[in-house]
Amino acid sequence: MAIEINAQNMHFKLINEQIRASSEKEVVINNTIGQRFIGSGCVGKDIHIHGIPGNALGAYLTKSDITVYGNAQDALGDTMNDGTITVFGNCGDAPGYGMRDGKILIKGSAGYRAGIHMKQYMEKIPVLMIGGKVGDFLAEYQAGGKIIVLGLGYEDTCPVGSFCGTGMHGGAIYIRTDILPSGLPSQVDAFDATDADKEEIRPEIELFVSKFGGNADEILASHFFKLVPDTKNPYKQLYVNN
Amino acid sequence: MPVNFFPAEFEVVRNSDRCIKCRACERQCSNEVHIYDADFDKMLSRDNQCVDCQRCVSICPVSALKIVPNENAFRKSANYSQQLMIENYRQAGSGGVLLSSMGNPQDYPVYWDKILINASQVTNPPIDPLREPMETKVFLGKKPAGIKKNPDGSIDTHTEPYLELNMPILFSAMSYGSISKNAHESLARAATELGTYYNTGEGGLHKDFYQYGKNTIVQVASGRFGVFKDYLDTGAAIEIKMGQGAKPGIGGHLPGAKIREDVSKTRMIPMGTDAISPAPHHDIYSIEDLRQLIFSLKEATEYKKPVIVKVAAVHNVAAIASGIARSGADIIAIDGFRGGTGAAPTRIRDNVGIPIELALAAVDQRLRDEGIRNEVSIIAAGSVRSSADAVKAIALGADAVYIGTPALLALGCHLCRSCHSGKCNWGIATQRPDLVKRLNPDVGYQRLVNLVNAWNHEIKEIMGGMGINSIEALRGNRLMLRGIGLSQKELDILGILHAGE
Ligand code: SF4
Ligand code: SF4
Numbered sequence: 001m002a003i004e005i006n007a008q009n010m011h012f013k014l015i016n017e018q019i020r021a022s023s024e025k026e027v028v029i030n031n032t033i034g035q036r037f038i039g040s041g042c043v044g045k046d047i048h049i050h051g052i053p054g055n056a057l058g059a060y061l062t063k064s065d066i067t068v069y070g071n072a073q074d075a076l077g078d079t080m081n082d083g084t085i086t087v088f089g090n091c092g093d094a095p096g097y098g099m100r101d102g103k104i105l106i107k108g109s110a111g112y113r114a115g116i117h118m119k120q121y122m123e124k125i126p127v128l129m130i131g132g133k134v135g136d137f138l139a140e141y142q143a144g145g146k147i148i149v150l151g152l153g154y155e156d157t158c159p160v161g162s163f164c165g166t167g168m169h170g171g172a173i174y175i176r177t178d179i180l181p182s183g184l185p186s187q188v189d190a191f192d193a194t195d196a197d198k199e200e201i202r203p204e205i206e207l208f209v210s211k212f213g214g215n216a217d218e219i220l221a222s223h224f225f226k227l228v229p230d231t232k233n234p235y236k237q238l239y240v241n242n
Numbered sequence: 243m244p245v246n247f248f249p250a251e252f253e254v255v256r257n258s259d260r261c262i263k264c265r266a267c268e269r270q271c272s273n274e275v276h277i278y279d280a281d282f283d284k285m286l287s288r289d290n291q292c293v294d295c296q297r298c299v300s301i302c303p304v305s306a307l308k309i310v311p312n313e314n315a316f317r318k319s320a321n322y323s324q325q326l327m328i329e330n331y332r333q334a335g336s337g338g339v340l341l342s343s344m345g346n347p348q349d350y351p352v353y354w355d356k357i358l359i360n361a362s363q364v365t366n367p368p369i370d371p372l373r374e375p376m377e378t379k380v381f382l383g384k385k386p387a388g389i390k391k392n393p394d395g396s397i398d399t400h401t402e403p404y405l406e407l408n409m410p411i412l413f414s415a416m417s418y419g420s421i422s423k424n425a426h427e428s429l430a431r432a433a434t435e436l437g438t439y440y441n442t443g444e445g446g447l448h449k450d451f452y453q454y455g456k457n458t459i460v461q462v463a464s465g466r467f468g469v470f471k472d473y474l475d476t477g478a479a480i481e482i483k484m485g486q487g488a489k490p491g492i493g494g495h496l497p498g499a500k501i502r503e504d505v506s507k508t509r510m511i512p513m514g515t516d517a518i519s520p521a522p523h524h525d526i527y528s529i530e531d532l533r534q535l536i537f538s539l540k541e542a543t544e545y546k547k548p549v550i551v552k553v554a555a556v557h558n559v560a561a562i563a564s565g566i567a568r569s570g571a572d573i574i575a576i577d578g579f580r581g582g583t584g585a586a587p588t589r590i591r592d593n594v595g596i597p598i599e600l601a602l603a604a605v606d607q608r609l610r611d612e613g614i615r616n617e618v619s620i621i622a623a624g625s626v627r628s629s630a631d632a633v634k635a636i637a638l639g640a641d642a643v644y645i646g647t648p649a650l651l652a653l654g655c656h657l658c659r660s661c662h663s664g665k666c667n668w669g670i671a672t673q674r675p676d677l678v679k680r681l682n683p684d685v686g687y688q689r690l691v692n693l694v695n696a697w698n699h700e701i702k703e704i705m706g707g708m709g710i711n712s713i714e715a716l717r718g719n720r721l722m723l724r725g726i727g728l729s730q731k732e733l734d735i736l737g738i739l740h741a742g743e
Binding site: 012013016020027036037040055056059060062065074075078079081093094097098100108113116117119120121139140143144167170171199206232233234238239241242 | 329332333335336337338339340341342371462464465466467469471472474497500507510511512514515516518520524525534535537541542543544545585586658662663678
């Protein structure tokens with residue numbers, strides 16, 4: 001049994017109180033009209049959102065899943081810890097900021113500054129997956145994790161904006177495209193993904209198509225670029241002890 | 243190339259009549275200054291590697307050592323100091339940005355030293371703290387603007403979350419990574435015993451220290467290292483670090499060499515990877531965005547913890563503080579430009595920002611003028627060096643002060659300003675196990691407790707002298723201060739009269 005919350009005209013504080021108070025794992029929120037912070041710091045829930053949630057959805061999310069049957073806004077999954085956020089539409093700026101683990105799956109496109117400073121540690125490898133295209137400043141300061149941009153429906157252009165991977169020093173970016181993003185910084189190595197590289201993201205692609213439809217083999221048959229940093233210490237040469 | 247040679251800053255003077263060649267100095271110096279030459283049966287020194295940390299001097303069993311400034315001098319210039327010349331040589335040799343640590347050592351005015359404190363005579367008798375109760379307890383957080391009544395006529399007793407401190411002193415943010423585990427343990431235990439707080443800095447919280455959570459302020463910085471639900475839940479308050487006095491406007495880079503196993507685990511990044519805190523939070527470009535981070539943290543912790551926003555003291559700090567006070571923050575920490583750091587680009591440390599004294603006075607006045615001073619508490623930071631500085635800060639409008647460098651001094655720091663090398667001989671700013679173990683947390687924590695208790699006693703004594711028996715009555719009480727040798731403009735900004743007025 002799921003509890004249902006009618007979010008119409010409800011303050012975000014109350015929504016979160018009801019989520020926390022619920023004895024049920026599954027929570028369905030209807031008529032969401034831009035309330036921010038839904039599921040912030042939430043533990044052990046499965047939240048289904050109808051309507052449009054506001055900024056900072058699922059911040060610090062822990063052992064929880066959130067599904068949005070519509071668009072999401074800015075700061076989605078900020079400093080998310082684990083679990084899965086699934087968005088059946090587009091999302092705004094800065095999804096997955098400082099993400100530590102878990103998965104963010106966006107069926108459509110994402111705004112600027114996606115996946116900034118994603119991290120990883122041992123088996124905790126966060127994944128940010130974007131079905132459509134993504135704006136400028138993707139993966140700035142990326143320290144770990146996988147960022148996958150599929151560019152579905154944007155085959156004629158590069159699905160990634162400018163200034164991708166600035167300050168990147170860990171993790172990897174996979175982009176399904178024939179056109180390399182322009183102006184990549186010098187510390188990022190970009191190359192054609194090999195079959196072995198593509199196998200690294202097969203589980204994520206399979207998860208993506210299981211949620212949003214499509215064919216994993218077909219997607220993987222396309223050309224991908226893989227971007228990795230060439231150093232773990234981008235600032236090493238920059239300083240002299242004084 | 244000979245131009246790349248520059249004279250050692252210090253000269254290691256060894257009294258060979260005293261030296262017994264025990265080689266203790268050799269074992270103690272992580273900078274490998276001392277070497278034993280077997281052929282000549284003699285201790286030698288590589289002076290140019292010495293940072294004057296005084297470790298060897300204090301360990302030498304026969305007091306054979308002293309470290310003195312090297313008298314070899316470049317031709318004197320009031321414009322181009324020897325230091326400046328050497329710095330340019332260094333950069334010409336490497337192409338690198340100059341990296342330094344600890345607080346700004348340059349000769350800027352220290353306003354604390356130009357402010358004098360009042361005392362009572364005759365008409366308003368002083369109070370003796372040994373005889374009479376003196377209150378130094380402070381509460382940090384929002385204060386209600388007035389009494390509110392519930393619909394049934396009873397008084398609304400709801401309060402916003404706050405921090406309760408036995409004395410107006412907290413330990414400022416120093417991350418695990420920039421300082422050692424033993425240093426962190428000393429701070430955590432001292433804060434617990436004193437009834438105050440220490441601050442994790444941006445490096446996350448080591449699992450061994452969760453037990454000190456109720457005396458811990460957990461920091462959330464742009465790198466978001468070690469930030470997750472348990473971390474947020476464990477702390478007594480959450481500090482959002484927007485800036486740091488020693489390096490306003492730039493982020494932090496903990497070099498990969500300092501990311502050893504434990505630090506890597508606490509920060510949740512792989513070993514050997516640089517820990518980079520970007521200059522801005524890339525999700526904060528406005529007060530509204532800041533408000534969003536504050537409320538996402540409050541939501542995540544169910545409004546149980548006050549949120550501190552820490553900013554560097556910069557030119558328009560008063561306007562910034564006004565924005566922060568309206569953003570939902572409970573406490574503002576202002577960090578002056580002389581504040582310490584584990585590593586900062588030299589040029590930024592020495593040239594960016596403003597003194598805490600002026601920033602604090604400006605912020606307090608601005609918030610009063612706007613009628614929102616009760617919305618936030620203010621913590622002043624960035625070189626509060628003594629109890630007298632703390633008293634002056636409180637009289638200028640602070641609710642409490644953060645101390646960093648004095649705490650490190652208690653742990654043995656000699657201000658050699660070489661923290662960024664990761665080879666701190668006192669076991670503080672290092673992760674090298676052989677060096678870390680030189681700092682015994684059992685001793686370290688006791689010395690911190692001693693220091694802060696002594697300061698607190700001095701604060702009571704100074705307050706008593708003024709005839710004030712509660713810290714509340716001192717806060718913002720600028721009539722208790724007079725300037726000495728200050729211009730009218732400086733006095734106006736500080737909001738105090740000149741001595742004799
Ligand atoms: S660096 Fe410290 S321990 Fe080494 S010689 Fe200089 S003062 Fe002595
Ligand atoms: S912490 Fe250590 S390295 Fe840093 S200034 Fe103090 S003694 Fe020197």
